[in-house]
Amino acid sequence: DGMNVLFIVVDDLRPILGCYGDKLVKSPNIDQLASQSMLFSNAYAQQAVCAPSRVSFLTGRRPDTTRLYDFYSYWRVHAGNYSTMPQYFKENGYVTLSVGKVFHPGVSSNYSDDYPYSWSIPPFHPSAEKYENDKTCRGKDGKLYANLVCPVDVTEMPGGTLPDIQSTEEAIRLLSVMKTNRQKFFLAVGYHKPHIPLRYPQEFLKLYPLENITLAPDPWVPKKLPSVAYNPWTDIRKRDDVEALNVSFPYGPLPDDFQRQIRQSYYAAVSYLDVQVGLLLNALDNVGLSNNTIVVFTADHGWSLGEHGEWAKYSNFDVATRVPLMFYVPGMTTSPVPQGARVFPYLDPFSHIGGSAPQGQSKKVVELVSVFPTLAELAGLQVPPACPETSFSVVLCTEGTSIVHYFNVSEENVEEGKEGCDGSDRCFIEEPVAFSQYPRPADTPQWNSDKPKLKDIRIMGYSMRAIDYRYTVWVRFDPNNFSADFEDVHAGELYMMETDPNQDYNIYNNTSHGWLLKKILG
Numbered sequence: 001d002g003m004n005v006l007f008i009v010v011d012d013l014r015p016i017l018g019c020y021g022d023k024l025v026k027s028p029n030i031d032q033l034a035s036q037s038m039l040f041s042n043a044y045a046q047q048a049v050c051a052p053s054r055v056s057f058l059t060g061r062r063p064d065t066t067r068l069y070d071f072y073s074y075w076r077v078h079a080g081n082y083s084t085m086p087q088y089f090k091e092n093g094y095v096t097l098s099v100g101k102v103f104h105p106g107v108s109s110n111y112s113d114d115y116p117y118s119w120s121i122p123p124f125h126p127s128a129e130k131y132e133n134d135k136t137c138r139g140k141d142g143k144l145y146a147n148l149v150c151p152v153d154v155t156e157m158p159g160g161t162l163p164d165i166q167s168t169e170e171a172i173r174l175l176s177v178m179k180t181n182r183q184k185f186f187l188a189v190g191y192h193k194p195h196i197p198l199r200y201p202q203e204f205l206k207l208y209p210l211e212n213i214t215l216a217p218d219p220w221v222p223k224k225l226p227s228v229a230y231n232p233w234t235d236i237r238k239r240d241d242v243e244a245l246n247v248s249f250p251y252g253p254l255p256d257d258f259q260r261q262i263r264q265s266y267y268a269a270v271s272y273l274d275v276q277v278g279l280l281l282n283a284l285d286n287v288g289l290s291n292n293t294i295v296v297f298t299a300d301h302g303w304s305l306g307e308h309g310e311w312a313k314y315s316n317f318d319v320a321t322r323v324p325l326m327f328y329v330p331g332m333t334t335s336p337v338p339q340g341a342r343v344f345p346y347l348d349p350f351s352h353i354g355g356s357a358p359q360g361q362s363k364k365v366v367e368l369v370s371v372f373p374t375l376a377e378l379a380g381l382q383v384p385p386a387c388p389e390t391s392f393s394v395v396l397c398t399e400g401t402s403i404v405h406y407f408n409v410s411e412e413n414v415e416e417g418k419e420g421c422d423g424s425d426r427c428f429i430e431e432p433v434a435f436s437q438y439p440r441p442a443d444t445p446q447w448n449s450d451k452p453k454l455k456d457i458r459i460m461g462y463s464m465r466a467i468d469y470r471y472t473v474w475v476r477f478d479p480n481n482f483s484a485d486f487e488d489v490h491a492g493e494l495y496m497m498e499t500d501p502n503q504d505y506n507i508y509n510n511t512s513h514g515w516l517l518k519k520i521l522g
Helices: 028-034 050-059 085-091 127-131 163-181 202-207 256-286 368-378 409-413 514-521
Strands: 004-010 038-044 095-100 149-152 185-191 198-201 293-299 325-328 360-367 434-440 459-465 469-478 483-496
Touching: 004 256, 028 256, 028 293, 028 325, 038 434, 050 085, 050 368, 085 095, 085 185, 085 368, 095 163, 127 163, 149 202, 149 256, 163 185, 163 256, 185 256, 198 202, 198 256, 202 256, 256 293, 293 368, 325 368, 360 368, 360 434, 459 483, 459 514, 469 514, 483 514
Parallel strands: 004 185, 004 293, 038 360, 095 185, 149 198
Antiparallel strands: 038 325, 293 325, 434 459, 459 469, 469 483
16 A cells, blocks of 8 residues: 655755765764665756745756746746646645645745645644744854854743754654554655754754864865856845855855854754754654655755855855755665664764765766656656646646666666667767756846846856766846747856866866757757
């Protein structure tokens, strides 16, 4: 009678996790999940900002099809009445439940998180969420501020708690209810951290002494970075502690010591998140459902930590678009799990030593838009059909593709066959690529460059990530008819991953790349 699904989505989490090779972070619970999962080391979001990315992967459609590039429209009204992943599970007999930030709240999910289409009961939002941006951070002078860097004493917080703690408690409660009622469920849990403000229990700072924290490997704005590509991190400039630094707009660097503090707090927030994930997975063990529940772990996009002189998301670089993505499928990514087995004992990041390697790992380039068809296939549901070229009127289809065939890692090592090749042109088996995009209001950084409203978009940066390069073209865009003009290229970027893994040396102007443009128009 099918597997349950536990879908964990984290806000603004780039893959700084032990299972992704980060040596500094303490993330034992997520690493333990990875050790039983298929992990994708090259997974990318379709737009590096919350609402567009979430609507994209929850509907399985790209931003050009959802027509959501900002926060201010509801796809069912504005683009097409597309079915969502939870809706599809609900229509297939699942009880669908939403806890925390799954859909982006507000108009982009109809002020209801798309209830009742997507969810069986109204979504849960933690009550402490409303204090997120209040002055709850104690400064050196003892006063309270709305800071970016915000370690707190949880007992002093309104209600004596934090949103992610409440979400974990509610998700654990719902697991018990589902177990008791013997209902097949799709439970989505959306964690807020490490989204700004970096507000987390202060004890997590102990894990990261400041002297162990380095700057980004490339904390400068690259010489050949087109100005249209730069995101001026306006949202963090508005926090009290950053505002006090009086940094010049748009390129003025943050002081080194403050850069280290941001990086320290981001790591601390990730360890705080890891504890929540650990408690949640341990509860799955406790109710005896680890043997028949698929667990997906991912994020809506990444977050720059000073690379290219940038902070936050809002760009097409890997640091903003790359996400963690792993699937735990009992009996498939693991040997069969006996009923009641302990798969996820809680690990304390303050005392746990040693990492664990992922059960299986694929370097294939994949996209978040593929999560919907993949999860459908893993759960034994019919995989939604591929969308036609224009799909505004098609209720159920996906612009992604199921990646279940990558789960059998042994096939990665087999030399790809070269049949059907006549020796001309570029002769290779099509390697997968990931498409991301980002809108801009102008060619140079403005106050609204990070989050332009639809009516203000003038340029769209279309970006293609293959295993060995990232290619981006910034082209004229007309928001009135949603059209991009690839004849009118404002700027371009090309980075070769083998020699330039951090994407610092743009070689667009000294390379011929007509074939890449053809491919992006594909």
